[in-house]
Amino acid sequence: MTMTTEAPPRPRQLVNGGDPDAPYFLPLDELFNGAYFAASDLDGMATALLEAYELDLQPHRTFDVAYLWKQKGGTRDGKAVLGKCVLVRGLLAHFCPARFIIWLAADHLRDAKASRYLVEAILYHEMLHVGEDEDGEPVLIPHEFTGFAAELRRYGAYTHDLRVAHQAFEQMPLFELDPLTAARELRVELDNLTPDA
Ligand SMILES: [Zn+2]
Numbered sequence: 001m002t003m004t005t006e007a008p009p010r011p012r013q014l015v016n017g018g019d020p021d022a023p024y025f026l027p028l029d030e031l032f033n034g035a036y037f038a039a040s041d042l043d044g045m046a047t048a049l050l051e052a053y054e055l056d057l058q059p060h061r062t063f064d065v066a067y068l069w070k071q072k073g074g075t076r077d078g079k080a081v082l083g084k085c086v087l088v089r090g091l092l093a094h095f096c097p098a099r100f101i102i103w104l105a106a107d108h109l110r111d112a113k114a115s116r117y118l119v120e121a122i123l124y125h126e127m128l129h130v131g132e133d134e135d136g137e138p139v140l141i142p143h144e145f146t147g148f149a150a151e152l153r154r155y156g157a158y159t160h161d162l163r164v165a166h167q168a169f170e171q172m173p174l175f176e177l178d179p180l181t182a183a184r185e186l187r188v189e190l191d192n193l194t195p196d197a
Contacts, residue, residue, distance in 0.1 A: 020117035073105020085129035
Protein backbone atom coordinates (compact mmCIF):
# COMPACT_ATOMS: atom_id res chain seq x y z
CA MET A 1 0.00 0.00 0.00
CA THR A 2 1.45 3.35 -0.95
CA MET A 3 0.02 6.65 -0.05
CA THR A 4 1.03 10.01 -1.37
CA THR A 5 0.35 12.95 0.84
CA GLU A 6 1.11 16.49 -0.18
CA ALA A 7 3.16 17.65 2.74
CA PRO A 8 3.73 21.40 2.61
CA PRO A 9 7.27 22.52 3.34
CA ARG A 10 7.50 23.33 7.01
CA PRO A 11 9.77 25.68 8.84
CA ARG A 12 12.70 23.88 10.36
CA GLN A 13 11.40 23.20 13.82
CA LEU A 14 11.19 20.29 16.18
CA VAL A 15 7.91 18.49 16.64
CA ASN A 16 8.30 18.97 20.39
CA GLY A 17 9.69 22.51 20.10
CA GLY A 18 13.11 23.71 21.19
CA ASP A 19 16.34 24.40 19.31
CA PRO A 20 16.69 22.09 16.29
CA ASP A 21 20.47 22.62 16.21
CA ALA A 22 21.02 21.69 19.84
CA PRO A 23 23.02 18.49 20.23
CA TYR A 24 20.88 15.46 20.96
CA PHE A 25 21.50 13.95 24.38
CA LEU A 26 22.43 10.42 23.34
CA PRO A 27 22.51 7.58 25.88
CA LEU A 28 25.96 6.95 27.33
CA ASP A 29 27.70 3.65 26.71
CA GLU A 30 27.36 2.58 30.37
CA LEU A 31 23.56 2.70 30.15
CA PHE A 32 23.47 -0.17 27.72
CA ASN A 33 22.86 -3.51 29.29
CA GLY A 34 23.90 -5.47 26.25
CA ALA A 35 23.28 -4.11 22.78
CA TYR A 36 19.95 -2.31 23.25
CA PHE A 37 18.40 0.24 25.57
CA ALA A 38 14.68 1.08 25.84
CA ALA A 39 14.26 4.54 24.32
CA SER A 40 11.57 6.42 26.23
CA ASP A 41 12.83 9.64 24.60
CA LEU A 42 12.26 8.25 21.10
CA ASP A 43 8.91 6.84 22.19
CA GLY A 44 7.82 10.31 23.28
CA MET A 45 9.08 11.87 20.07
CA ALA A 46 7.21 9.23 18.06
CA THR A 47 3.97 10.08 19.86
CA ALA A 48 4.42 13.74 18.96
CA LEU A 49 5.24 12.86 15.33
CA LEU A 50 2.06 10.75 15.16
CA GLU A 51 -0.01 13.69 16.28
CA ALA A 52 1.73 16.09 13.91
CA TYR A 53 1.85 13.87 10.79
CA GLU A 54 -1.04 11.48 11.30
CA LEU A 55 -1.71 10.99 7.59
CA ASP A 56 1.86 9.88 6.86
CA LEU A 57 1.93 7.43 9.74
CA GLN A 58 -1.52 5.84 9.83
CA PRO A 59 -0.38 2.19 10.31
CA HIS A 60 1.00 3.28 13.69
CA ARG A 61 -2.62 3.49 14.85
CA THR A 62 -2.95 -0.28 14.30
CA PHE A 63 0.39 -1.70 15.43
CA ASP A 64 2.51 -1.38 18.54
CA VAL A 65 6.04 -0.23 17.85
CA ALA A 66 8.90 -0.59 20.34
CA TYR A 67 11.64 2.08 20.26
CA LEU A 68 15.19 1.22 21.22
CA TRP A 69 18.66 2.69 21.19
CA LYS A 70 21.26 0.33 19.81
CA GLN A 71 24.75 0.73 21.21
CA LYS A 72 26.51 0.00 17.91
CA GLY A 73 24.68 0.48 14.61
CA GLY A 74 27.18 -1.49 12.55
CA THR A 75 27.95 -0.94 8.90
CA ARG A 76 26.64 -2.07 5.57
CA ASP A 77 28.74 -1.83 2.42
CA GLY A 78 31.19 0.26 4.42
CA LYS A 79 28.57 2.79 5.46
CA ALA A 80 27.36 3.46 8.98
CA VAL A 81 23.80 2.24 9.55
CA LEU A 82 21.95 4.91 11.51
CA GLY A 83 18.74 3.07 12.31
CA LYS A 84 16.40 0.31 11.39
CA CYS A 85 12.76 -0.72 11.41
CA VAL A 86 12.29 -4.45 12.06
CA LEU A 87 9.09 -6.40 11.48
CA VAL A 88 8.64 -8.70 14.48
CA ARG A 89 7.90 -12.26 13.43
CA GLY A 90 8.82 -15.88 14.09
CA LEU A 91 10.56 -16.66 17.36
CA LEU A 92 10.95 -12.96 18.19
CA ALA A 93 7.15 -12.52 18.05
CA HIS A 94 6.82 -15.09 20.84
CA PHE A 95 8.77 -12.85 23.22
CA CYS A 96 7.95 -9.38 21.92
CA PRO A 97 4.43 -7.92 22.12
CA ALA A 98 5.25 -5.13 19.64
CA ARG A 99 4.78 -5.82 15.93
CA PHE A 100 7.68 -3.57 14.90
CA ILE A 101 10.94 -2.56 16.53
CA ILE A 102 12.64 0.68 15.56
CA TRP A 103 16.17 1.25 16.74
CA LEU A 104 18.58 4.14 16.25
CA ALA A 105 22.35 3.75 16.47
CA ALA A 106 23.79 5.64 19.45
CA ASP A 107 27.43 5.27 18.35
CA HIS A 108 27.06 6.65 14.83
CA LEU A 109 24.81 9.50 15.94
CA ARG A 110 27.40 10.42 18.57
CA ASP A 111 30.12 10.36 15.88
CA ALA A 112 27.90 12.56 13.68
CA LYS A 113 27.41 15.01 16.58
CA ALA A 114 23.73 14.56 15.83
CA SER A 115 21.44 17.50 16.41
CA ARG A 116 17.94 17.07 17.78
CA TYR A 117 16.70 17.79 14.26
CA LEU A 118 18.74 14.97 12.73
CA VAL A 119 17.53 12.44 15.28
CA GLU A 120 13.92 13.46 14.67
CA ALA A 121 14.38 13.16 10.89
CA ILE A 122 15.85 9.65 11.19
CA LEU A 123 13.12 8.53 13.59
CA TYR A 124 10.46 9.81 11.17
CA HIS A 125 12.17 7.92 8.33
CA GLU A 126 12.06 4.66 10.27
CA MET A 127 8.44 5.24 11.26
CA LEU A 128 7.52 5.50 7.56
CA HIS A 129 8.60 1.86 7.13
CA VAL A 130 5.70 0.70 9.34
CA GLY A 131 2.93 -0.48 7.05
CA GLU A 132 -0.28 -2.47 6.82
CA ASP A 133 -1.23 -4.66 3.86
CA GLU A 134 -4.72 -5.21 2.39
CA ASP A 135 -5.39 -8.01 4.90
CA GLY A 136 -4.51 -5.80 7.83
CA GLU A 137 -1.20 -7.59 8.37
CA PRO A 138 1.93 -5.66 9.31
CA VAL A 139 4.44 -5.12 6.48
CA LEU A 140 7.64 -3.16 6.01
CA ILE A 141 7.14 -0.36 3.50
CA PRO A 142 10.17 -0.28 1.16
CA HIS A 143 11.96 2.92 0.21
CA GLU A 144 10.12 4.81 -2.52
CA PHE A 145 13.17 5.55 -4.58
CA THR A 146 16.69 4.36 -5.11
CA GLY A 147 19.13 5.49 -7.74
CA PHE A 148 22.36 7.24 -8.65
CA ALA A 149 22.92 10.97 -8.76
CA ALA A 150 24.64 10.45 -12.14
CA GLU A 151 21.62 8.86 -13.80
CA LEU A 152 19.40 11.72 -12.62
CA ARG A 153 21.87 14.22 -14.05
CA ARG A 154 22.06 12.47 -17.43
CA TYR A 155 18.59 11.02 -17.93
CA GLY A 156 16.34 12.97 -15.57
CA ALA A 157 13.51 11.48 -13.55
CA TYR A 158 12.61 8.77 -16.06
CA THR A 159 10.74 6.35 -13.79
CA HIS A 160 7.74 6.85 -11.55
CA ASP A 161 9.86 6.43 -8.43
CA LEU A 162 12.37 8.99 -9.59
CA ARG A 163 9.59 11.42 -10.51
CA VAL A 164 8.22 11.07 -6.97
CA ALA A 165 11.70 11.77 -5.65
CA HIS A 166 12.19 14.70 -8.02
CA GLN A 167 8.92 16.29 -6.94
CA ALA A 168 9.87 15.89 -3.30
CA PHE A 169 13.29 17.45 -3.91
CA GLU A 170 11.66 20.39 -5.66
CA GLN A 171 9.36 20.97 -2.69
CA MET A 172 12.15 20.38 -0.21
CA PRO A 173 12.59 23.33 2.10
CA LEU A 174 16.04 24.91 1.92
CA PHE A 175 17.32 26.05 5.25
CA GLU A 176 19.86 28.75 5.89
CA LEU A 177 21.98 26.50 8.00
CA ASP A 178 22.28 22.93 6.92
CA PRO A 179 21.42 20.85 9.99
CA LEU A 180 22.58 17.60 8.46
CA THR A 181 26.11 18.66 7.59
CA ALA A 182 27.74 16.43 10.15
CA ALA A 183 25.78 13.41 8.95
CA ARG A 184 26.52 14.15 5.30
CA GLU A 185 30.22 14.00 5.99
CA LEU A 186 29.76 10.44 7.14
CA ARG A 187 29.16 7.72 4.62
CA VAL A 188 25.84 6.64 6.00
CA GLU A 189 23.14 4.19 5.17
CA LEU A 190 19.92 5.25 6.85
CA ASP A 191 18.97 1.66 7.34
CA ASN A 192 18.70 -1.66 5.64
CA LEU A 193 15.55 -3.72 5.60
CA THR A 194 16.94 -7.23 5.90
CA PRO A 195 14.84 -9.33 8.31
CA ASP A 196 17.49 -9.69 11.03
CA ALA A 197 17.54 -7.17 13.84
ZN1 LIG B 1 14.68 3.33 5.37
